Amino acid sequence: MNQNFDRAPGAGRARNLPVESGLPGTAGDGDTKTTFFNQREPLRQPRTSPPFAENNISTASDVVGGDCKRQNKPQQSANANSMPASKGSNDVDSLVKSSKLSASAPEFVPSGFNPCDDSVCYDENELYYGEPTLADMVTDFLDHLSSSPGSFESDVEDITGMLNSFVTTEELLQELVELIYTQSTSIPNFSYTGARLCNYLSQHLTVSPPSGNFRKRLLKRCQTEYEQRDAAVNGDAETQKKFHSFVLFLGELYLHLEIKSAKGPPNRAEILLSALKDLMNTLLSSPVDANLICAVKLLKLTGSVLDDAWKESGKPHMEELIQRIENVVLDATCSRDVRQMLLKLVELRSSDWGRVRAPPAASNATPDNDPNYFMNEPTFYTEDGTPFTAADPEYAEKYQEIMDKQDYFHDIYGENGNEVYDFEDEMEPEIEEAFENFCLESERKRQQ
Structure with missing residues (x-):
């Protein structure tokens, strides 16, 4: 019994059991004995199937099938292609005959495809922009100045630098x-900023070809519009609107x-002064509401x-314009x-x-020549509530009485309004x- 017992864990499963006599294979058949006593309980099937079962199966079948499967696949595909060969050739011929494609075309453009424009182009992997044009740059600048006119002083230098480059x-x-x-005469309320920009560019734009710099070309462009004033003032509503925008600009x-002048401060363009007089006469010659406005x-x-300019030169042009306006009325x-x-x-x-002319100097101002002489003087009130100012004849007398009373109450009550007595001067x-x-007597009674 001790010979058949094994103390190792799990050894009981492989323990040699007593063999009954008469069983086949007991007479020295070692292989048969080992096979019979080494039988195991079959393994339990897993509850979940392993992943990629199909791939595993196909891989296993490839391993089992080996070369036979690799040889059969090309053969099957060849058979599949050869079966509809006659039918496919007929379809190809019909497509060729009905097609409108040409082999000599410069490029092939599928239907529904929009070619890229001048500034934006599309690629498979990225979107990239073409070189910006001058029109795009100027439009962006002017739109920015139109929406933020307060930034003109801080941005005009950068704008001019980019334009110079x-x-x-x-x-x-x-x-x-x-x-x-165009932008200065088409964007509403942009004529003021546009004129300032033109003045800055005329002084700081570096390019100056022999045919004319920025200022000369601008004045020439305005002259072209000026010469069409007679036709524009009598045109349709849209033509008049454009003409009015030009006049205000x-x-x-x-x-x-x-x-710039050689000596002294810069001057205004005299040619524009005479042009404005002619434009005013043109507007008054067709006295409809839009032109008069x-x-x-x-x-x-x-x-x-x-x-002021016409008065300095001694020309009565303003009086003539005012007279024409009165006749129109x-x-x-x-x-x-x-x-x-x-x-x-x-x-x-x-x-x-x-306009309000500057008042006389303080040293020369008197109540007679300056109506605002007493404007900054304070207003006082008498005991019965009657107001009086420095313009009143009795102002000096009443003002002295007020000052005397103020000194009296200041001596009695002090600066903070507290009552103050000077006993050393008053008591005998x-x-x-x-x-x-x-x-002393009060202090003695309090201590008792």
Whole structure:
């Protein structure tokens, strides 16, 4: 019994059991004995199938099939291609006959494909932009200045630097002038900023071909529009609108375009001064509402400057324009609102265009020559509540009484309003001695 017992873990499974006599294979058949006693319980099947079963199966079949399967695949595909050969050849012939494609075409463009434009091109892996044009650059600049006019001073230098690096030929300079003129007369309320930009570019743009720099080309472009004034003022509504925008832009250009002089400060362009006078006469020659409104806007914008310039040269052009406006008010068939605007304009000119001349110097100002002489003087009130100022005849007497009372109350109450008495000056020696005795007696009673 001890010989058949094995102490190793799990040894009982392989332990030799007693063999009954008479069983076949017990007479020295070692192989049969080993096979019989070494039988194991079959392994339990896994509850989940291994991943990629199909691939595993195919891999196993490839291993089993070996070369036979590799030889059969090409053969099967060849048979599949050879079966519909006759039918496929007929289809190809019919497609060739009905096709509109040409082998000599320069390129093949599928239907529904949009070719890339000039500035944006598409690639398989990335989107890239072409070289920006001058029109794109100027449009972006002007749109930025139109939306943020307050940034003109801080951005105009950078804008000019970029234009100097881009505008290097006569053709690009002419294109720049046309772009700025078009935008300045088409964008609403941009004529002021456009005129300032034109003045800055005329002084800081480096390109200057022999045919003319930026300022000369700009004035020439304005002259082209100026020569068409008679036809534009009598044109349709759209033509008149463009003409009115040009007139207001020319007024801003006269105010801001500076021409350097050899001595002294820069001057304004005199050629624009005479052009504005002719444009005003052209607008008043066709006294419809739109033309009259444009004339009023132009004179409100430049009237004081034009008036001063013509007075210095001794020309009565402003008086002539005002006389024509008064005749229009009397004779023209304009609307009531426009007539009221013209009357207000005449009134504005009679008040020197609303300008207030500088008051006399402080040393020369008197109540007689300066109506604002007593403007900054304080207002006082008497005991019965009557106000009086420095303009009153009795001002000095009443003011002295107030100051005397103020000094009196200041001595009694002090600066903070607390009552103050100077006992050393007011009490007699006997009273002072009696007061000291009173204080000592009070202190003695309090200690008891």
